[in-house]
Amino acid sequence: MLRSIISYGLAMGAVYALIAVTYNVMHSVSRVFSFTAGLLGMLGGVFGALFIGRMGLPVLVGMVATLGCCAIIGVITEFVAVRPVLRSLDQHLYVLSTLALMLLFQQFTAIEWSTEPQPFPALVDLTVAGIDQRFWMPVLALAATVGGLELLYRHSVVGRAFLAIAEDNFAARALGLPERNLRIASYALAGAIGGLAGFTGGRIMLAFFANVSPLNFYGFVPVALGGIGNNRGAVVGGLALGLFQQAANFLVGGVFASIAVYGVFIVILLLAPEGLLRAPVTRRV
């Protein structure tokens, strides 16, 4: 039981955390919570199964193609669903525009791919310390992603430009930073990260068009728990969510596990609205 809780819990937690990071990367440059985050996760699984499982491409080529396709979807999101509503962010029109784009891609996937879950191929024949690839791969992907983002943001000029836009995009633009191009790049990066979540979690979640909704919701929980824009918080929140969810599966079972997750989520939000790992925002008066 403990082995199952830890293996499945950490693996699914890592997938949720990667989706949370996807939310954060998109939000940081646009202040938009894009519901295409779960879509990108779903497409990561579908593209992976298509390129590697059906078309027989080598794993590395299939992975690059998958992340590339998801990056393009990320860019399309920026052009179609985000850019037109940026001027009226206070009206929250992005909720509708990103939801509509998500549904459009999801239905297209259902029709062109399948309405039934499809198998996701084994990527490498490697068991680490008796742990199957399906469990360690999402965790490795999460570590690589968060580590890579830290390096990018802290130790590169482009990364600092991202942070500048995240802090104050008007000031960044006044300084001559190419805000629009950086936003497009950020959405491409978010697309690739979302795709990586579905790709590395594909053996567990399968290549299934209906994965969008659970990924959207469970991916948002770590954002709320860890604090908006806080990737480290997303990692902690995601892994904690995965472990708690799997433990609840054993302890209370079935649909009650979901109720337990939702219940704890609401309680934490009531106690710490800014997230567990984010300093409370002081309001200037």
Added chain:
Amino acid sequence: MTALTRRGVISGSLGIGAANLLARRASAAAEPIRFGWLTALTGPNSAAGIGFNRAVTYTAAKINAAGGINGRQIEIITRDTQGDPAKAVNAAVEMASSVKVHAVFGPTNSGESLATTPILARFNVPSLQVVQLDNLIDPVKYPNAFRFAPSNTQWDDANRHYCLDILKAKKIAVLGDNTGYGTTAVGAAVAGFKKAGAEVVYAEVIDANAPDVSPNLLHARGVAADVVVVWTSSTGLNARLMNARGQIGWDVPFSGHPSMGSGDVARLLEKPDYWKNTYVVGYRSCSFDADGKFPSRTQAFIDEVTGKIELSDTTLYWIVSASDAVHLVADAVAKTGSSDASAIIGHWNQLSKWPGVFGDISFTATQHNGYPTEEIVMSLANSQRQGAFTLAPGYA
């Protein structure tokens, strides 16, 4: 010039009236029998509709080529509902009020049927159903609606009979998904087993997208279930349950929903062996016996349609039942000489052991579930070929 007399006027009027009546009858006799056909032919839920449709069009064309029914051709009026209840409602209204069909077959999924059944009842259009939902058939509320396929209750009865009387199981675990169907089916199955005196040791409704179901199977093993009854149409959940059963090394039989025998499940299994010891609801008419043979009526049908209807990528049950649907309407018109709703409904209300390929159908004025429960059997999940399955062990 002839004088206009009262007798002459009356005689003339009667003559014109009689001529009109005869002309109208002649016109009605010559008009085609309009067979309304509602199903999803495109979109996510179209696999069944495409299968049904092959047999509907084939059977109507065959009857028409042989001269039709009393000289009347069958006209199939098809509307693609795309799996969308709103589209199905629009199509049902159009069929009943504007096209004025003589009978309707479909829709073929539960969400659409729930929406269209009251509408077709309001217009009193004779309606043939294949959807399993129990509450779709109610001779008081919907006197026009007849089901010539099994209901959920009949599936449940057949499965329970197999578990208790053939597998000799004493302790039962029941699992389903968290959809409306799954929740209802689990509740009904638990009640049925308890009523039959069996011990239900574990019952659970599982999220259809749950990535790991080993907790559920470990729980069922912990309470020493003799059989796990599975009621879900989610192929992903079915495959995960079978994979989890294999991974924990538990050789308990699975018994239940036909979707466990789907090729989509097979593709998701980590090992082909994980599909063994699994029994799914099937039909005697669409099952191979231990010698690999169909019942004679089914074999004759297959001999007839081979090369004319593609059977390799569909389910035989869809084909034979759709063919029966066209014949049920055609026979009603042939026997009564009328395509009026009252004639067709009246004929069906007295139908006794009508020999369809799918099964012998019987209706009465108070029982519109016409499929015989004894025709429902369990089949080996991993035995599908030509859209049919092999009977599960234990049947004569």
